Amino acid sequence: MLSRYNISLKANKQKIKEYIIYTRPSLKRIIIFIIDSCVFGFSVSFANYFASSPIPIDANWLWKCMDKKRSPFLRFLLHNWPLKPLRWLAFLLWYRNSYKYKNHAVGINKHYGISNDFYNLFLDKKYMFYTCADFIKTNDSIEQAQDNKANYILKLIDPKPGEKILDLGCGWGPMMKKIYEKTGDKENIIGWTIAKEQIKYIREVLGFRVEDVNFCTTKFEENSWDKIFSIESLEAVRPKELLPLAKKLRKALKLGGRIVHQFSTVTKDPFSPLLIWGAFNIFPGSEITTIEKHMSVFEEAKFKIVHHSIHDYRPTLKAWFDRLAKNQNEAIRLVGVKTYNMYLIFFAGSHGIFQEHAVLLNRVILEPMD
Numbered sequence: 389m390l391s392r393y394n395i396s397l398k399a400n401k402q403k404i405k406e407y408i409i410y411t412r413p414s415l416k417r418i419i420i421f422i423i424d425s426c427v428f429g430f431s432v433s434f435a436n437y438f439a440s441s442p443i444p445i446d447a448n449w450l451w452k453c454m455d456k457k458r459s460p461f462l463r464f465l466l467h468n469w470p471l472k473p474l475r476w477l478a479f480l481l482w483y484r485n486s487y488k489y490k491n492h493a494v495g496i497n498k499h500y501g502i503s504n505d506f507y508n509l510f511l512d513k514k515y516m517f518y519t520c521a522d523f524i525k526t527n528d529s530i531e532q533a534q535d536n537k538a539n540y541i542l543k544l545i546d547p548k549p550g551e552k553i554l555d556l557g558c559g560w561g562p563m564m565k566k567i568y569e570k571t572g573d574k575e576n577i578i579g580w581t582i583a584k585e586q587i588k589y590i591r592e593v594l595g596f597r598v599e600d601v602n603f604c605t606t607k608f609e610e611n612s613w614d615k616i617f618s619i620e621s622l623e624a625v626r627p628k629e630l631l632p633l634a635k636k637l638r639k640a641l642k643l644g645g646r647i648v649h650q651f652s653t654v655t656k657d658p659f660s661p662l663l664i665w666g667a668f669n670i671f672p673g674s675e676i677t678t679i680e681k682h683m684s685v686f687e688e689a690k691f692k693i694v695h696h697s698i699h700d701y702r703p704t705l706k707a708w709f710d711r712l713a714k715n716q717n718e719a720i721r722l723v724g725v726k727t728y729n730m731y732l733i734f735f736a737g738s739h740g741i742f743q744e745h746a747v748l749l750n751r752v753i754l755e756p757m758d
């Protein structure tokens with residue numbers, strides 16, 4: 389057993405060595421690599437090193453490298469260096485005090501301001517969902533899988549014509565489009581997002597009602613919505629903002645109304661190295677918390693949880709990864725090599741995190757307690 393791991397460790401080391409040479413090291417990148425390794429650990433230093441490569445990462449190599457079953461020693465090292473208290477301290481002091489964390493719109497626009505055309509290269513063509521899909525059959529396309537997910541969420545929301553429906557964090561409007569297909573009512577479905585590019589897209593391409601509203605800081609009108617839902621926007625809500633938001637949603641709901649959320653939660657370490665890398669580089673300002681925290685918030689805000697299910701994010705991440713890699717040249721033309729590399733690492737790394745069940749994808753229906 390041990391010798392098998394030794395061989396695979398040696399083979400890994402050899403591959404990584406080859407790759408480090410292949411990605412053309414410079415003095416600056418090596419210094420950053422050493423600092424990152426000490427402060428945030430090896431997952432972060434390798435991710436930053438490869439992302440900053442002046443040439444595109446070989447997608448096949450990256451996927452194999454991230455997807456590999458690691459020896460217990462390597463796993464221990466990746467998860468526990470630097471020691472948790474130091475990592476947590478770095479995260480809390482550095483990240484939570486950064487301007488991107490303090491201002492929701494700054495982090496969100498950094499992510500979504502890249503280019504709508506870039507996201508279009510790997511998201512499904514029909515809806516442009518940027519959230520976990522449901523692959524029911526193994527050979528489902530991302531288009532089919534997003535439609536499956538949309539049908540699932542549609543059942544949870546159960547929208548009816550004439551009902552006032554609010555999409556919190558509506559992205560490029562995919563679920564609004566799905567609801568409209570069912571109800572035929574465009575007037576009563578409203579999307580909120582603070583991403584300027586998405587607002588432009590929804591208004592110009594879809595013609596739906598969308599508002600530039602930060603749902604964390606805005607005041608909600610009482611008794612004004614029949615249904616409120618969010619699909620993976622709670623990840624951008626700081627843990628301390630969850631309870632005030634849940635209380636506002638409770639008051640904003642009309643009698644007999646319901647709330648549907650799809651969101652990710654951590655099962656182990658909220659500041660694991662790869663989550664830190666994602667928070668700094670991909671979703672600045674986001675912070676994923678535990679299911680315990682969400683459940684206690686829902687209950688404290690006087691909701692009962694009438695549905696809770698867990699879904700598999702891995703096939704979606706693989707589908708996005710493959711599409712992006714297939715569109716390498718166009719992606720680099722639109723956003724440059726570094727962003728292309730970062731997104732490949734983001735999808736492969738997130739797949740690894742879900743593979744270890746360190747993060748879970750949840751769907752809930754909340755109804756007001758009597």
Ligand SMILES: C[S@@+](CC[C@H](N)C(=O)[O-])C[C@H]1O[C@@H](n2cnc3c(N)ncnc32)[C@H](O)[C@@H]1O
Pocket residue numbers: 492496500516517518519556557558559560562563580581582583586601602603604618619620621624625
């Ligand atoms: C991962 S995307 C999901 C988009 C869409 N729900 C989907 O399924 O594709 C997260 C969305 O939440 C929005 N968002 C995040 N924080 C927000 C906030 N505080 N106020 C309004 N929108 C927010 C982002 O702008 C983005 O549209």
